[in-house]
Amino acid sequence: MKLLRIKAIAKKELIQIRRDPLSLAMAFLMPVLLLFIYGYAITFDIDKISTVVFDRDNSSLSREFVSQFHESRYFRVHSYVDSYRELDPYLDGGKAKVAIVIPEDFSKNILRGLNAQVEVLIDGSDSNTATIAQGYALVIAENFSQRTKGVRITPLIDSKNRVWYNNELKSRNFIIPGLISIIMAVIIALLISLTIAREWDRGTMEQLISTPVKTSELILGKLIPYFLIGFIDTIVTVLMSTVVFHVPLRGSVTLLLFLSSIFLFGGLCFGILISIAGRTQLVASQAALITSFLPAFLLSGFIFSISNMPKPLQIITYFIPARYFVTILKGIFLKGSNLKILFMEASLLTLFAVLVFIAANRKFKKRID
Amino acid sequence: MFERIKNLVIKEFIHYFREKRTVFFLFATPLIQIILFGYVATMDVNNVSTALYDLDRSSESREFARRLESSGYFTIKRLPGSPGEIRELIDKGDVLCAIQINRDFGKDLQKGIPTEIQVIVDGTDSNTALIAMGYVNRIIGKYSMDMSMSSINANLWRLDLHSRVWYNPDLRSRNYMVPGVIALIVMITCLLLTSMSVVREREVGTMEQLMVTPLRPVELIIGKTIPAAIVGYVDIALVTILGVFWFDVPIHGALILLVLCTGAYLLSVLGIGLFISTISKTQQQAMTATFFFFQPAILLSGFATPIETMPVVFQYITYFSPLRYFLIIVRGIFLKGVGIDILWPQIAALLVLGTAILAASALRFKKRLA
Numbered sequence: 001m002k003l004l005r006i007k008a009i010a011k012k013e014l015i016q017i018r019r020d021p022l023s024l025a026m027a028f029l030m031p032v033l034l035l036f037i038y039g040y041a042i043t044f045d046i047d048k049i050s051t052v053v054f055d056r057d058n059s060s061l062s063r064e065f066v067s068q069f070h071e072s073r074y075f076r077v078h079s080y081v082d083s084y085r086e087l088d089p090y091l092d093g094g095k096a097k098v099a100i101v102i103p104e105d106f107s108k109n110i111l112r113g114l115n116a117q118v119e120v121l122i123d124g125s126d127s128n129t130a131t132i133a134q135g136y137a138l139v140i141a142e143n144f145s146q147r148t149k150g151v152r153i154t155p156l157i158d159s160k161n162r163v164w165y166n167n168e169l170k171s172r173n174f175i176i177p178g179l180i181s182i183i184m185a186v187i188i189a190l191l192i193s194l195t196i197a198r199e200w201d202r203g204t205m206e207q208l209i210s211t212p213v214k215t216s217e218l219i220l221g222k223l224i225p226y227f228l229i230g231f232i233d234t235i236v237t238v239l240m241s242t243v244v245f246h247v248p249l250r251g252s253v254t255l256l257l258f259l260s261s262i263f264l265f266g267g268l269c270f271g272i273l274i275s276i277a278g279r280t281q282l283v284a285s286q287a288a289l290i291t292s293f294l295p296a297f298l299l300s301g302f303i304f305s306i307s308n309m310p311k312p313l314q315i316i317t318y319f320i321p322a323r324y325f326v327t328i329l330k331g332i333f334l335k336g337s338n339l340k341i342l343f344m345e346a347s348l349l350t351l352f353a354v355l356v357f358i359a360a361n362r363k364f365k366k367r368i369d
Numbered sequence: 370m371f372e373r374i375k376n377l378v379i380k381e382f383i384h385y386f387r388e389k390r391t392v393f394f395l396f397a398t399p400l401i402q403i404i405l406f407g408y409v410a411t412m413d414v415n416n417v418s419t420a421l422y423d424l425d426r427s428s429e430s431r432e433f434a435r436r437l438e439s440s441g442y443f444t445i446k447r448l449p450g451s452p453g454e455i456r457e458l459i460d461k462g463d464v465l466c467a468i469q470i471n472r473d474f475g476k477d478l479q480k481g482i483p484t485e486i487q488v489i490v491d492g493t494d495s496n497t498a499l500i501a502m503g504y505v506n507r508i509i510g511k512y513s514m515d516m517s518m519s520s521i522n523a524n525l526w527r528l529d530l531h532s533r534v535w536y537n538p539d540l541r542s543r544n545y546m547v548p549g550v551i552a553l554i555v556m557i558t559c560l561l562l563t564s565m566s567v568v569r570e571r572e573v574g575t576m577e578q579l580m581v582t583p584l585r586p587v588e589l590i591i592g593k594t595i596p597a598a599i600v601g602y603v604d605i606a607l608v609t610i611l612g613v614f615w616f617d618v619p620i621h622g623a624l625i626l627l628v629l630c631t632g633a634y635l636l637s638v639l640g641i642g643l644f645i646s647t648i649s650k651t652q653q654q655a656m657t658a659t660f661f662f663f664q665p666a667i668l669l670s671g672f673a674t675p676i677e678t679m680p681v682v683f684q685y686i687t688y689f690s691p692l693r694y695f696l697i698i699v700r701g702i703f704l705k706g707v708g709i710d711i712l713w714p715q716i717a718a719l720l721v722l723g724t725a726i727l728a729a730s731a732l733r734f735k736k737r738l739a
Contacts, residue, residue, distance in 0.1 A: 026657045037668050041683040044496040048677055091535060093711050094697060117529045124537035125704040126545050129675055134532050135503050141530040162489050174493050190660055194653050281652040282565050286394035290401050298409045305497050307418060313408055334493050
C-alpha cells in the first residue's frame with residue numbers, strides 16, 4: 001500500500017465531487033433539512049386532537065364538561081352538530097378524530113345524584129392517537145366528576161412516576177440523537193454507492209484497472225473524500241442539535257466523534273461493496289436504499305423500539321450496525337454513557353467495519369482479474 | 370405516434386428485464402419494504418421489559434405483580450436487589466421500566482392507609498415511555514380502586530365514559546401503517562425509476578441516438594413515463610395483496626376506486642420524477658435529488674405523525690406533497706370504506722397538482738431536448 005497512490009485516487013475523487021456541486025450541496029444541506037423537519041415538525045406528542053361535539057343536553061353542566069376538553073391542550077373542539085347523521089361526515093372525512101356525544105339527561109342525572117353517561121367516538125384508524133385520546137378523555141371525565149361532586153377522593157395507592165434521562169418526555173430529545181445515524185446512512189447511500197458503479201457505467205473502470213493502483217488503495221482513496229463529507233455532516237448535526245434544538249449532550253464529545261468515525265468508515269466500506277456488487281447505478285441505488293437506508297431507519301431502534309418487533313426481526317437487528325450506533329448515540333447524548341458501558345456496541349461496530357473492509361477488497365479483486 | 374410510443378415502451382421494458390438484478394430490485398424492493406414496515410412500524414407498546422424491586426414481598430405486592438404481567442403490556446424480566454441495581458439495569462438499557470414497592474405496602478393497604486408505588490421509566494424513547502407510564506398508572510389506579518371499593522365512595526354517582534372506536538376497533542397500528550406504506554413505496558420506486566432512466570440516456574450518451582429517431586419530445590416523455598407507471602401499478606398490486614393477505618389489513622372500500630386514485634397519484638409522482646430528470650445531469654444527481662425530495666415529502670405528509678401536530682408553517686408545506694392527499698385516500702378506502710363523495714377533494718387536489726407538475730416538467734424537458 002502506497003500513500004502516494006491513495007492520495008492520487010482521493011484527489012481524483014475530490015475533483016469529481018467538486019465538479020458536481022449539486023450533489024455536494026445536497027450532501028451538506030440534507031442534514032440541515034432533516035434536522036429542521038425532525039426538530040420542528042415531527043413530534044410524537046399528541047395534542048390538539050380535532051373534536052366535534054353533539055350536545056343533546058345543552059345545559060350549563062354539559063357546556064362546562066365540553067369546555068374541560070377544550071381547555072386541556074389535548075383536544076380542540078371546533079364544531080358542534082345537532083344530529084348523529086351530521087357526525088358521520090366529520091369522522092369519515094377526517095375533519096374530526098373524536099366526537100363527544102352528551103345525552104339529554106346528562107345534567108338531570110347529575111343533579112339528582114344518578115350516574116351520568118357520555119359517549120366518546122374515536123377514529124381508530126390512527127391507533128396511536130386514538131389510544132392516547134382515549135386515555136386523556138378518561139382523565140378529563142374523572143376530574144370533571146370529582147370537581148362537580150366537590151369531593152376529592154385520595155387514591156389508596158399513589159403512583160410516583162419518575163422519568164429518567166428525558167424527564168420532560170420531549171420526543172425531539174429522543175429523535176435527534178438517532179437522526180445522526182440516519183443522516184450518515186443517507187450520505188452513504190447517496191454518494192458512495194454509485195462511485196464504483198459509475199466507473200463501470202461510463203467505462204472508466206478499465207482505465208483504473210490498467211494503472212498500478214491496488215484494490216485497497218483504490219478503496220481507501222475513494223473513501224477519504226466521502227469520509228470527510230460525512231464527518232463534517234456529523235459535526236454540523238451535533239452542533240445544531242445542541243445549539244439550535246437544545247438536546248442535552250451529557251457524555252463526551254470526543255467519544256461521540258470517535259465512534260461516529262468508526263461507524264462512518266464501516267458504512268462507507270459497505271457502500272463501496274454495494275457499488276461493486278450492483279454494477280449498474282440503478283441497481284446500486286436500489287440496493288443502497290434497502291440495505292443501508294431502510295435498516296438504519298426501521299431496524300435500528302431509531303423510532304420504532306426493537307423490543308416490539310417479532311423475534312426473527314429482533315435477531316436480524318443484531319446484524320445491523322446502525323442498531324449499535326443508535327444505542328451509542330442515545331447513550332452518549334441522553335444518558336452520558338462512557339466507553340465502559342458502550343464497550344460491547346463499540347467493539348461490534350469496529351468488528352463490522354473491519355469485516356466489510358476485507359469483504360470489499362476481496363470482492364473487488366475478483367472483478368479486476 | 371402510438372406505434373413510436375409503443376416501441377419506446379418495449380425498449381424500456383427490454384432494458385428493465387435484460388438484467389436480473391434490475392428486475393429483482395424493481396419488484397423485490399417493494400416487497401421487502403412492506404414486510405419490514407409491516408412488522409416494524411408499529412407504535413403498539415407491549416411486553417415492556419420491567420424490573421420489579423419488591424421490598425414488601427406480601428400477598429398484596431405479589432397480586433400487583435401478577436396484574437402487571439397479565440395485562441400483557443409488561444414483562445417482568447429482572448428482580449433487582451437494590452436501588453443501585455435498578456440504576457444499572459436502566460443505564461444499560463436492559464429494562465425500560467422499574468417498579469419499586471416499599472416495605473409495609475401490604476400492611477398499609479389492609480389498614481386502609483394511603484401508600485405508594487414508585488415507577489421509574491427510561492425516557493430516551495419518549496413515546497414508549499409515555500404510553501408505558503399510562504398503562505402502569507391505569508393498572509395501579511384499577512388496583513387501588515378495587516382495594517378501596519368496599520369503603521367510602523360506593524354511594525356516590527359515577528360519570529361513565531363509553532368510548533367507541535370506529536374503523537379500527539382493535540386499534541392495530543398495522544392497519545394504519547400498511548396502507549400508508551403502500552403509498553410510500555410506490556412513490557420511491559417510481560421517482561427513482563423515471564428520474565434515473567431519463568438521466569441514464571443522457572449520461573451514457575444514448576440520448577443523442579433517441580433524438581435522431583423520428584420520436585417527438587412528447588412521445589419520448591410518454592414513452593418514458595408509461596413503463597414507470599406500469600411498474601408502479603404492478604408494485605401497488607403486489608404490495609396491496611401482501612398487505613391484505615399477509616398482514617390482514619382490511620379493505621372496506623371499493624378496489625376500483627383505489628385503482629383510479631392510484632392513477633391520479635402516479636400522475637404527480639411521475640411528473641416530479643421527470644422534473645428531477647430535467648435538473649440532473651448524472652444519475653448521481655438524480656438519486657440525490659430524489660432523496661432530497663422524498664424525505665421531506667414523506668415526513669410532511671401525515672405518514673408518521675398527524676399533520677395537526679405540526680407547526681402551522683409546516684402544515685402549509687404539506688399541501689405540496691402528493692403523498693398527503695393519497696394517504697387520506699388509501700386510509701379512507703382501506704379502513705373507513707368511504708367513497709368518492711368523501712374523497713373527491715383529495716382526488717381533485719391530486720389531479721390539479723399532478724397535471725401542473727407534469728405539464729411544467731414536460732415543458733422543461735422539451736426545452737432541454739431542443
